[in-house]
Structure formats: structure tokens, C-alpha cells
Amino acid sequence: MHNTSPRLIALDWGTSALRAWLLADDARIVDARQRGSGLLNVTAGADAQTRARDYATAFADICADWLQDYPGLPAIACGMVGSAQGWREAGYLTVPTALVIDAQSMTPVPHEHGILHLIPGLRVEHDGTGNPADVMRGEETQLIGIMEMLDQPAGEQLIVLPGTHTKWVKISDRQVISFSTAMTGELYGLLMHHGILARTATAGTADAAFARGLDADRSRGLSSALFGARALVLEDQLEAAALADYVSGLLIADEVAHLLPENLGEQRIILCGNPALCRRYESALARHNVRPAASVTEEAAARGLWTVAVDAGLLSPADPNAQRIEEVS
Structure with a gap:
């Protein structure tokens, strides 16, 4: 016992x-x-x-x-x-x-x-x-x-820790080789609590809007795409209650596009964090035909x-x- x-x-x-x-x-x-x-x-x-x-x-x-x-x-x-x-x-x-x-x-x-x-x-x-x-x-x-x-800690891992400051960490046989940080969570908080987008959004959740944000065109840059979210609301092409999830999709898609290696090789991706947030990153990774090998809770x-x-x-x-x-x- x-x-x-x-x-x-x-x-x-x-x-x-x-x-x-x-x-x-x-x-x-x-x-x-x-x-x-x-x-x-x-x-x-x-x-x-x-x-x-x-x-x-x-x-x-x-x-x-x-x-x-x-x-x-x-x-x-x-x-x-x-x-x-x-x-x-x-x-x-x-x-x-x-x-x-x-x-x-x-x-x-x-x-x-x-x-x-x-x-x-x-x-x-x-x-x-x-x-x-x-x-x-x-x-x-x-x-x-x-x-x-x-259960298989050896080998090469790419561990993604979504949060206020999301970390992308390359590990090889229990050694940290390198890592990068994205301020995605903090940017989201600032955008949705201060400034013009905060005044445009209303309370609500919309998974479809998040998916739409993941797939939105960012070819003119993230900043332009973010302002475009306000224009969508003003033109009645996006509900104000869906704006926050749309912006979340834009931010996470941009982060993943920049920090996901073009060639993963033998690296396995592991997600660790809030389950709901990890599911959002899973959706973003799926756009790149990548499936995490495991998802670990914050109790790690x-x-x-x-x-x-x-x-x-x-x-x-x-x-x-x-x-x-x-x-x-």
C-alpha cells in the first residue's frame, strides 16, 4: 500500500x-x-x-x-x-x-x-x-x-507548453538543446482587454470562429489580419461574440506557422498545459498534418x-x- x-x-x-x-x-x-x-x-x-x-x-x-x-x-x-x-x-x-x-x-x-x-x-x-x-x-x-x-522519454522530443508565454523546447535524450518563446497568450490578453478589439468584442465562445481564424489569410502580416477581424465584425461577417475566438485562431496559427520546424525528422511533439488550450494547438498542428505523440496535464x-x-x-x-x-x- x-x-x-x-x-x-x-x-x-x-x-x-x-x-x-x-x-x-x-x-x-x-x-x-x-x-x-x-x-x-x-x-x-x-x-x-x-x-x-x-x-x-x-x-x-x-x-x-x-x-x-x-x-x-x-x-x-x-x-x-x-x-x-x-x-x-x-x-x-x-x-x-x-x-x-x-x-x-x-x-x-x-x-x-x-x-x-x-x-x-x-x-x-x-x-x-x-x-x-x-x-x-x-x-x-x-x-x-x-x-x-x-513511457518513452529517450530520443528527440519537441515539447510545446501553451500558455501566457508559450515555449517550444527541443529535447534530445533528456537534454534541453534549445527553445523559443511566443508571447501568444499575453498578446491575446492585451488585445482582448485593451484597445479597439476589446471594445468591439462581446462575451461568448465560438469554436467555428476559432477554426476560421486558424485558416484566415495572414499573407499581409499578422497585424493586418488582426485589424481585419474588427472589419469583419463591422461588416456583419463575424459576430462580435465570436471575435475573441477568431483572434485566438489567428494568433495560434501564426505562432505554429513560425515555430513548427519544416522537417520534424524523428522528433515527437508533446503538448503540456491546460487541456482546452492544448486542444487548440492540436487543431493548429493538424493544419500542418502533425499529430502530437502525447498530451500531458499541467500536473507535470x-x-x-x-x-x-x-x-x-x-x-x-x-x-x-x-x-x-x-x-x-
Whole structure:
């Protein structure tokens, strides 16, 4: 019988939200919570001392009872909490790099009940040959979790992590070779909450409009196509309630067209993220005759946090009979 006693407090502390898990053996979730206390809501341009106080308050707010009920439990966090605007800067590992985080790579942050260990992000350095610099925080931990959950983690993978800042990550035999970021989610939020499109749209959902956006002509550029969405509404060729989904289709189609390699070779595509958003990316990929080998839930972050804690010696290894996902044949 599996041990369900809590062994780890694990946090994915991002830009807009904070997710926390109380984990038992094999990253089994005993309890889970979410707050809107992401970086944007915690820091608000505060100085370092004020940020530290506010982060400590947010940390206590989400898991004070865990800390009191299970004293001495190790705590670990990934994401923007380790950024320059976070609780404390946790640095970066430079790719290419193996998906292994050791104790020396993490940044300890003292709190009232012990130490919170911050996981470093990953960075691509500008090499002077046209490859742009790039960074990630939090997704590296998701990648570690994905590798643990796949039944065939060896070989070449192209992992797509849809979200506010979507990551396209090339992995070979558990090494991150390179990655690129698209601000698709953030652009969508800005467009649909500010500016002229926000004033044109009304509430509603329309899957057909999303598909129409995927297939829309973007030959004059994405910016032109986006303004054209407003014109469609004004000319009664698109319902105002369908505008948001149409714009989503435009943005995702443009991202996939630019970041999907022309020749995948032996790479298998893995999607990881919100299931509804992943389905949208599946539809966009289908336009290029590409089918993902697997789709992994956002709980990969919890699995990754557990794995890092074990690798770093914060706790002993778990039962080897971890739940795995099967790839689509």
C-alpha cells in the first residue's frame, strides 16, 4: 500500500498565479490550492525588502496550515518567484543542459518555518549567429515532470507548453538543446482587454470562429489580419461574440506557422498545459498534418518539483511504481 503521508510542499509560482501542492510518495497529490498571487499581483514595483515581505505573506497565506501541521517538511518552488522581481533571484542554467537540478543550483530562501528552495530557470545565450536570447522560469520543472511521465522519454522530443508565454523546447535524450518563446497568450490578453478589439468584442465562445481564424489569410502580416477581424465584425461577417475566438485562431496559427520546424525528422511533439488550450494547438498542428505523440496535464509541474527535490537530496526517492502516461500510437 502506498504511503500517503505528506513529504513535500511544492509550489509553481508564476507571473499571474500561484499553485501549491502537498505531495506524498511518487508526487501523489494530497492537497492542492491555487491563488491569484502571482508575480504581477505580489510585487507591483516594490523594492526588494517590501517584495520579500509580500512574498513571505503570500507563501504563508497558501500553506501556513501545512507548515504548522507538518513541521520540518521540505519546501520547493519554481517559476517567477526566482526572477529578478521575485522573492530572491535564482539565476539560470545555460542550454544545452541536462534536465537535472542539483542542490548547488538552487537558491535557499529562509522563512518563518524553514527554507524554501528556489529552482533556477533556463536561458539561451545570444551566440552572434542570429539565434536570439531566450529565458524560461517554471517550464524547466514542467519539462522534468514530463520526462518522468512519458513511457518513452529517450530520443528527440519537441515539447510545446501553451500558455501566457508559450515555449517550444527541443529535447534530445533528456537534454534541453534549445527553445523559443511566443508571447501568444499575453498578446491575446492585451488585445482582448485593451484597445479597439476589446471594445468591439462581446462575451461568448465560438469554436467555428476559432477554426476560421486558424485558416484566415495572414499573407499581409499578422497585424493586418488582426485589424481585419474588427472589419469583419463591422461588416456583419463575424459576430462580435465570436471575435475573441477568431483572434485566438489567428494568433495560434501564426505562432505554429513560425515555430513548427519544416522537417520534424524523428522528433515527437508533446503538448503540456491546460487541456482546452492544448486542444487548440492540436487543431493548429493538424493544419500542418502533425499529430502530437502525447498530451500531458499541467500536473507535470508537481511531478517535476518532486523529482528535483529527490535529485537535490531534499527527500529520499519515492516508490518506483509511478503513474506514467502512454503515447498515442
